[in-house]
Amino acid sequence: MNQPNCMVAQSGGPTAAINASLSGVISGILNSSKYHTCYGAVNGVLGILNGNYINLTERFSCSEDLDKLKHTPAMYLGSCRHKLPNYKDDDSQYVYIFHQFQLLGIQAFFYIGGNDSMDTVLKLSDYAQKINSDIRIIGIPKTIDNDLCATDHTPGFGSAAKFIASSLLEIAHDTFIYAVKSVTIVEIMGRDAGWLTASSSLARNSYNSAPHLIYLPESVFDKERFLEDIQEQLAIRDNVIIAVSEGIRDKDGNYITSSKSAVDDFGHKQLSGAGKSLEFLVKENIGVKVRSIELNVLQRCSAHLASKTDLDEAFAQGQKGVSLAEDGVTAAMVCIRRISNHPYTVSYDSAAIRSIANGAKSVPKEWINDRGNDILPEMIEYLYPLIQGETEVSYENGIPSYMNVSHLDRA
Amino acid sequence: MNQPNCMVAQSGGPTAAINASLSGVISGILNSSKYHTCYGAVNGVLGILNGNYINLTERFSCSEDLDKLKHTPAMYLGSCRHKLPNYKDDDSQYVYIFHQFQLLGIQAFFYIGGNDSMDTVLKLSDYAQKINSDIRIIGIPKTIDNDLCATDHTPGFGSAAKFIASSLLEIAHDTFIYAVKSVTIVEIMGRDAGWLTASSSLARNSYNSAPHLIYLPESVFDKERFLEDIQEQLAIRDNVIIAVSEGIRDKDGNYITSSKSAVDDFGHKQLSGAGKSLEFLVKENIGVKVRSIELNVLQRCSAHLASKTDLDEAFAQGQKGVSLAEDGVTAAMVCIRRISNHPYTVSYDSAAIRSIANGAKSVPKEWINDRGNDILPEMIEYLYPLIQGETEVSYENGIPSYMNVSHLDRA
16 A cells, blocks of 8 residues: 555546546556556545545556547546535545545545636645645646636537537538528537637538627627627528527626526536527517527537547646656646647646636637627637547447446446 | 430438438439439429429539538438429419429439428329329438338438437436436437437447436326336436437327427427426426436437448438339339348338328337337337448548538528
8 A cells, every 4th residue: 555556536527538538647657657556536526535436557457448438428437516615614524535545545636627626626735735745636627618727728628619510510401401591599508608609610611601690608698789690691691500608698797598597516507598598589589480409418428529639638638647746746737738720739738726726718809709799710720720630439339339337327 | 305304302301311312313313324314403392393403413423422412411402391282272383393394304203301202292193193294203211200101211210310329328428427316308309200219229238228218209108107217217326317209298199398389381290398398397396406408400410420321221212213213113102121130131112102191100019118118129129220330421620521502501
């Protein structure tokens, strides 16, 4: 037990790339001269609190399994939405966690997640400093929302963007077939940031100009202007296709939604229905056929259409996390820096977790048109490289072949 | 103009395979010693009534384009939902259509579509017989619903089934991550027939038992039993995943839907909301996390995840239509006969259109369990071969590369 070991866990919402980062962490530890065993805590920090671990070094000794893990959607280790209390108010969970770390010989802890998970990384880092622990605490980013600060973009975003752009193109093919005026509203995830909705613009090609209108949460949403925009589009084409973020809000900050709001543990409003709400609005005010489509969880779990760039970068960031810990870095998150777009090149780095946790990165105003109903070329330039490349999906019995996650399907 | 020519058109709702059948028709005519030019009417029979044609022989002289067409979702020629009147009441449209046929030297007309399109094939066939026209009228089936009579299964169904099964597996990965009780309801297309919803069962594999409950429109839906079924499942597992048809009805034949009903030209109720309605039901009656997911149009247009078996069969049925016409067959629909499952082999044939039009094929009661909440092994045996094989999708700029359909994107 005195060999230096590591622990890794995953937290927050799923993406198509979060297991690629896990695969990168395991790969980094397998190749490390410093660390021995890699434990995976099941269901995020809850796995530590409940003593629920998997020995990942043993489980993934075969490189084929590690590759399969890289291409499997959602979290192999399961997730949680557990918010640690401030240790100054109640340090009991911290005492327990660091006692477990000691028992297992943990010298580095890697937490793969989004904004809320980086809050956990910050809290564990602060507590480690307080008790003079030299356990390295490293955050590895993931979120389809792409709203983490201090990094060019987040693992998981590129794959979701690729699914959204591809689906938008397929929806355009589906829509153009009828010679009747119609409005199609596609609701896309992104509570506070419009990155995903903006990525629908990548569906435009030599023959397809859809989506014809794009509404991000960064711009105030005005129903009257929205109806005007549609009328303007209907004057020049039969089939108007609109990409709209689930998080659009009016000038008073109220969500455009037809459903009642609930609030989760982190104080986020649970949304649904921006698309449906606008469908009713168009139905009542414009006399054309209208439908709304919610891409829903498919946009974050469709690993069969993952971006190769995204998965490769997610894997590399997992590896980078291990090398940062080996180098003595702590209280940090792995970051990606874009060096150039032509050719697209990046480097990996880190940033202090304090500068990241609980922040959020929005789409710059300069990348949105004045009318607030489309994005500008700078945005395309930013998005384009992130969805490039396809992954080799293997199929078994006609469906994608992914890593067995039966340990999560609790009876 | 006296060379014997052909016309083809597409009608009804889109599928991922309907252009594969078009590709097969064009290929058949290109290789025919009897027929010369293949015209495509744009937007179904409306294209004939409006004089809107494309010379497909010229357009698809390059075999690469024909292959690209095979893999492009929805209708290259556009669609319509135009119901021809009974010619005995009003023959003006028939007179016009057959006059156009004469002007263009049309000797065979191929109509690719579903139930409503076969109604058009029947009416045109009857009228041709009445006026002693020897123009061959051939229906080529397509419908994701798989509800056409006289054929083992319909082109488009296998690809939709593959998308549904794959998405269901990805949704399972997305769902299993939280260690909290939850219910996930996936709403699947299929107004009167449960074939598509049943195909969700193909998501089950060595580690995934979801969907845990499957409700088809062929069984009476009872809300109390549904809640009992869920409670029973929640007693043995944390995350219950349910596949439900949009067309489920109670014992009085009323749709389980939370939205108001509209009626289209063919008298079909426009549905939405079975999943949403059940989400509210579970929320009110069972105290667990619940969400509903509507696969929506993605299940019919996601050509990037098409079944190779489906596209190959769709193409072959297009070719078969041409050879039937060459052999003098008329007033018929191309059919597929299953010869064996091990190995899976089929043959192509035809059936009188009168035996098909306006009929509908339901899931046999013997393939549904007594409780009406799952399907039986005979169903899997039937479905399994139809989703086998993947197609080679080419990508351009990170998104699928499909056939240019700008001629449909009307300004």
